[in-house]
Amino acid sequence: MKHADIWRAIDRLAEECGLSVSGLARKAGLDPTTFNKSKRATPGGRLRWPSTESLAKVVDSTGTSMSHLVALMDSNADRAAYRRIPLIGLAQAGEAGYFDDAGFPIGGGWDEILFPELGDPNAYALEVAGDSMEPAYRDGDYLVVSPNARLRRGDRVVARTTGGEVMVKELVRQTANRLELRSINPDYPDRTLDGPEMDWVARVLWVSQ
The missing domain is CATH 2.10.109.10 (Umud Fragment, subunit A)
Incomplete structure (x- = not known):
């Protein structure tokens, strides 16, 4: 799993739910900035990953499954x-x-x-x-x-x-x-x-x- 894959899945899940990434975070009971693009790397360029707790809250709040979230990580997923x-x-x-x-x-x-x-x-x-x-x-x-x-x-x-x-x-x-x-x-x-x-x-x- 790559850094870009997990953030791609979060972006796509937000789209599926008709939400911004801030709206998705808020729905999961997280700080609205948790998934913002500015939080995905430090100013020095070190990559930041969402916590497993954050992912679990997102899956639970949207009524989806972890397997579906994993499927959304695929860069070759059919956007059609x-x-x-x-x-x-x-x-x-x-x-x-x-x-x-x-x-x-x-x-x-x-x-x-x-x-x-x-x-x-x-x-x-x-x-x-x-x-x-x-x-x-x-x-x-x-x-x-x-x-x-x-x-x-x-x-x-x-x-x-x-x-x-x-x-x-x-x-x-x-x-x-x-x-x-x-x-x-x-x-x-x-x-x-x-x-x-x-x-x-x-x-x-x-x-x-």
């Missing part, structure tokens, strides 16, 4: 397995011009994040705002959404009404004429949307916290 997906604010998602009738993102002008290939060309990320999804999702989290993924009971989903209201809840039941949703935060009400109210619904596949 990653692609940029749109990052849309939750408030933007309720506005006209960001989605078509099927719930696929359209247009442009949004930010992007790098994410492993999902096999869904219409995948996108939503940035959480507010506390309506706590404790599962918090303000600033990124939810990666797949409009083409099959929906099942118990899935976390993003639903939009014909009036432009966007909500993230748990799917209880879906029929051709009704969508029953359970609130993730018990302080907020469950929702039932009848056919004329429903615009689209899509499955949440992953969250970057």
Whole structure:
């Protein structure tokens, strides 16, 4: 293992999580500067390595595995397995011009994040705002959404009404004429949307916290 390999893995893991290296360190409960490029060598040129404790905290906080972190060290890893997906604010998602009738993102002008290939060309990320999804999702989290993924009971989903209201809840039941949703935060009400109210619904596949 080379010095460049371990830092490459940390950089790539941060990308996968939609975070800067400072954000990754903060998520792991470390000093935000722990993984900064300026900390990777002393002013005199001596190489600095991240501690095993730091790596263990990163793996635990991101829900990944040490074997995955090791795989990210490979300088020949296929970066084509990653692609940029749109990052849309939750408030933007309720506005006209960001989605078509099927719930696929359209247009442009949004930010992007790098994410492993999902096999869904219409995948996108939503940035959480507010506390309506706590404790599962918090303000600033990124939810990666797949409009083409099959929906099942118990899935976390993003639903939009014909009036432009966007909500993230748990799917209880879906029929051709009704969508029953359970609130993730018990302080907020469950929702039932009848056919004329429903615009689209899509499955949440992953969250970057």
